[in-house]
Amino acid sequence: MSFTDDRVVFRAADYVMLGVMLLGSMGIGLYFAFSGVSQRTKVDYLLGGRRLKALPVCLSLFASFMSAISLIGIPTEIYSYGTMYVYCLIGQGFSYILAMFTLVPLFYPLRLTSVYEYLNMRFKSRTVQLIGASFGVMSTLSYMTVALLSPALALETAVGIPLWLSIVLVGAIGTIYTTLGGMKSVIWTDVFQAFVIYVGIFTVIIKGTMDAGGFGKVWQINKETGRIVFDDISIDPRVRHTIWNLSLGMSFYWLANHFSQTSVQRLVSTRSIEDANKVYLFTCPLVLAFVAVLSLTGLVLVAYFQQLGCDPLAAGYVKNKNQIVPYFVIHTLSFFPGLAGLYISTIFSGALSTLSSGINSLAANTVQDFLPWFLRYRSEAVVTTVTKTLVCFFGITSTGLAYLAKDFEGPVIQVGFTAVSATNGPLLGLFLLAGLFPQANYVGAVVGFASSLVFSYCNAIGSLRFGYSTKMLPMGPTDRCGSGNASSMTVTPGYTFTTTDDVNGSSELTMSTTLRNMQEMDALGLPQRDFSLYDISYVLAPVIGTILTIVIGLTASFISNHLFSKTTTPEAKFLFPFCRRLWYSDRDVLDTELKFRDQTPGCGKLTAS
Incomplete structure (x- = not known):
């Protein structure tokens, strides 16, 4: 392999490939807007008439959650910190199993439009519903902002696509087809985008592995550079990634995602409860394979630049590590016109899917949670028009927020996880408390919820500003970089220079004699200072938020019930099925189950004997 002094460029064929993907997404959306598909009611527009099949909904859910953050962030995580992150697969897989035993049997028979309607039904309180919906909307907006901005920032420096152009393209196209086509447009464009994503990542991993000398060479290089790490079993909560905190933290994080409006709205749009179960059953292996392939992409990326003799981050070709993935893609796929554009299309597809799903769910929350009094006596045509207007409004708002946050830096996986977990952990605790x-x-x-939320936000902000910064692993060599673009950094035999990025994006240059000595000097990556909550691993944030909500919520409930001598017991149907026999009589449970089977599509009609 050789290297040139010229930066990688996005060529005309690549722009054509990207244009085909964007036009394809737009075309699908317009088809459902003007093909005569019924959208006369709110249920048709927001839920596809509750007649959607499992497979397209599964692919839509996959595309919505496997965003551009994952496409850029997971390989970068492996490049920066090694392979411990793959233990997130345990938590992710377990969360889908839990969802099948909690979400589906509880929410599907209730025929919800907004997931926060359940809170009103369960607690008989509009206040709880409004609080949950308000912070759910904030969480979705935060996630969409990071999902839109992170690829735009990476593409701007790495391949020269202007930041404003990336944000506006994704924002405008996603807003237009979602506004016009509703849930069916979102679902079927997600299907198309899921196909683009998988084709793109497999193209890159195959070509990159070949260029690096085969999988055996890839593994050997990553082992030599200290990135093959699977044995961190520390129970210290300050260690960034261990088997335990990743398995536990990701279980809570992804279960919180399953309890989100984006997920539940798809769940209740299926034809039957069997199809709803299939959605989670089919999505789980897709997600696990996706994360595994992206992790392998990170290993290929490391080996590729090691073999090339020029690490673009060490050489200064890219400004921060979030830009290294698109740089690698353009470089390794430049041999054939259009292939690089195919992978960049996967990044745009991930951002489009997140945006379209998000603004559709935000409109559903607004109509169902905040405006029911205003729309109660309006015609279906008026309600549908208001809903479309809200979709457009949230699309424009998300686009604007992404551009205003253009100074964002830092590891996108960690920052995105932290921002979302500050809200989703307490929200998950609220739903578990109820169920x-x-x-x-x-x-x-x-x-x-309020107590947990205050703690979670304070801790999230504190950890981002004052938390301990885990050192990156050593970057690759720069001895074969072109002199015209190489930075002033020199690599002296016996020494390794590394750039350490903290979670705020600031950098400092550190030096150690060897990787072994560096690891001995900073054993387990623990901070050399007194214990601080801000140093606790970010992956434990949703666990802490969830537990705090449940513990404080139960305590406050017992105290208020005692003070006011007023205890109201909810109907059995508002608890998770596996809890009903614990708290209710067998007859109450049987009546609830028989009633649900009679009223729920896909279940056989039964009568009590």
Whole structure:
């Protein structure tokens, strides 16, 4: 392999490939807007008439959650910190199993439009519903902002696509087809985008592995550079990634995603409860394979630049590590016109899917949670028009927020996870409090959620600003970089220079005699200072938020029930099925199950004997 002084460039054929993907997404959306598909009611527009099949909904859910953040962030995580991140697969897989035993049997029979309607039904309190919906909207907006901005920032420096152009293209196209086509447009464009994503990542990994000398060489190089690490079993909560905190933290994080509006809205749009179960059953292996392939892409990336003799981050070709993935893609796929554009299309596809799903769910929340009093006596045509207007409004808002946050830096996986977990952890605790414990009341729900939320936000902000910065692994060599673009950094035999990025994006240059000595000097990556909550691994944030909500919520519920001598027991149907026999009589449970089977599509009609 050889290297040139010229930066990699996005060529005309690559722009054509990207244009084909964008036009394809737009075309699908316009088809459902003007093909005569019924969108006369709110249910048709937001839920596809509750007649969608499992497979397209599965692919849509996959495309929505496997965003551009993952496409850029996971390979960068492996490049920066090694392979411990792959233990997230345990937590992700477990969360899908839990979703099948909690979400599906609880939410599907209730025929919800907004997931936060359940909070009103369960606690008989509009206040709890509004609080949950408000912070759910904030969480979705935060996630969409990072999902739109992170690829735009990476593409701007790495391949020369202007930041404003990336944000506006994704924002405008996603907003237009979602506004016009509703849920069916979102679902079927997600199917198309899921196909683009998988084709793109497999193209890169095959070509990159070949260029690096085969999988055996890839593994050997990564082992020599200290990136093959699977044995960190520390129980210290300050260690960034261990087997335990990744398995536990990702279980809570992804279960919180399953309880989000984006996920539940797809769940209840299927034809039957069997199809709803299939959605999670089919999505799980897709997601696990996707994360595994992206992790392998990170290993290929490391080996490729090692073999090339020029690490673009060490040489200064890219400004921060989030730009290294698109740089690698353009470089390794430049041998054939259009292939680089195919992979960049996967990044745009991930951002488009996240945006379209997000603004559709935000419109559903607004109509169902915040405006029911205003729309109660309006015609279906008016309600549908208002909903479309809201979709357009949230699309424009998300685009604007992404551009305003253009100074964002830092590892996108960690920053995105932290921003979302600050809200999603307490929200998950609120739903678990409602579904697990009939003793919980609206007072406990409000107090528990508010207390956990304050703690989670304070801790998230503190960890981003004051938390300990884990050192990156050593970057690759620069001895074969072109002199015209190489930085002033020199690599002296016996020494390794590394750039350490903290979570705020600041950098400092550190030096150690060898990788072994560096690891001995900073054993387990622990901070050399007194214990601080800000140093706790970011992956534990949703666990802490969830537990705080439940513990404080139950305590406040018991106290309020005792003070006011007023205990109300919710109907059995508002608890998770596996909890009903614990708290209710067999007859109450049987009546609830028989009633649900009679009323729920896909279940056989039964009658009590």
